[in-house]
Amino acid sequence: MHSAGSPAEWADWRWQLRNRITSADGLARHINLTEAEREQIERAGAQFRWAITPYYASLMDADDPSCPLRLQQVPSAAELTDPLGMADPLLEQVNSPVDAVVHVYPDRVAFKVTNVCPTYCRYCFREYFVGSSEQHHTRDKVQAGIDYIRRTPAIRDVLVTGGDPFLFSDERLDDLLGQLRAIPHVKLLRAGTRTPCTLPQRITPELCTVLSRHHPFWLNTHFNHPREITAEAAAACDRLLRAGVPLGNQTVLLKGVNDSVEVMTELVQRLLEIRVRPYYIFHCQLLAGTAHLRTSIEKGLQIVSALRGNITGFAVPTYALDTPYGKVPLAPQYLLGRAGDDVLVRTYDGHLWREPNPLDDAEAVEPLAAAPEAAVADATDATSYR
Ligand SMILES: *Cc1c(COP(=O)(O)O)cnc(C)c1O
16 A cells, blocks of 8 residues: 555655654554554553554555554554563663673674664564664764674674664665674674565665675564565565575564464465575563563464474474573473483374483483383384384
8 A cells, every 4th residue: 555655755765764654643544543543552652662664554454453463563552551571571781781782692792783673563672772762873882882892702793783773874884794894703793674574675785785795694584474475575585685695584472463373384484485594483572561462482382393393394493582691492392301221202293202322421421311101101112113
């Protein structure tokens, strides 16, 4: 729905940004809102910044209030009742040696260069940061981040993030990546950006030329629902891939958006069709205002168990819970434990298998815990080489 703007304007990322939707009246030009919804948008929108690109709004179902794209971006009164949620669940502000850098892992950092995004996701764990007034970090703060990385030789991998770093101009991004590339111990550059999904117009040939100057440069983007994989999004990913940028995807597990086997299967299969490798499914953080979007970890495990084995192996992302101490993979149990000289495992479709696995004392490893007796009883000789 090109409700305003010529096709050339629509295709221009700066036009999309200038014309972002930030009021109920503006949104009502794209989707049908009841009086109650308008009131909720005004009330919840005052708590946490919101903005939606006309492009992303055009993908929403105009008549369905539970449209999975609307649930991600449109403020709702449900945000105002969340007894458990916190402002900064990952304690990032504690883990920041300088304002712009989050340093949790030994060899890599997250470098937040801006707090501006094309659209603000309702479940953003950096709400504490992007919620304040919009600005790219000052040159001083970015410079302090670069200086920290330069004087910390253990850092070999810099994840440029935000906000959305692709809202930098090409020149500023080129300068930033160039300065990081000039640090001898920094081997890997990567960025996290949702622009291929929410503002694919940003992925211009000129931007791709800039990125290709700073290889190895990797990129993770953020699609949550198969309906976001449009012709424009696919073309943006294709331009990045042709510039030699490997693409991964980070999805957030969200109730009503993608918390079903069917939707998640379609999402990861469509991602492979546009040559984007599913990397993580993040469990939704315990973030203020997201109670209505959070699922249980059991629900996430059920979904990833259903993916494993039934679809292409590399379509299955790692399901992870992020904590102030790092990301924790959440995996269904395939390794049941030791049964004498065997190890007992379970295949994706529930078969038990006994793998002969005598312990070699010389290896000095901790033996696995014993498998549950019920599983051992079920694993007959027919499920082994013997
Ligand atoms: C997620 C994250 C990274 C990158 O983690 P990978 O598992 O290597 O993708 C680095 N630093 C911080 C603080 C992070 O949250």
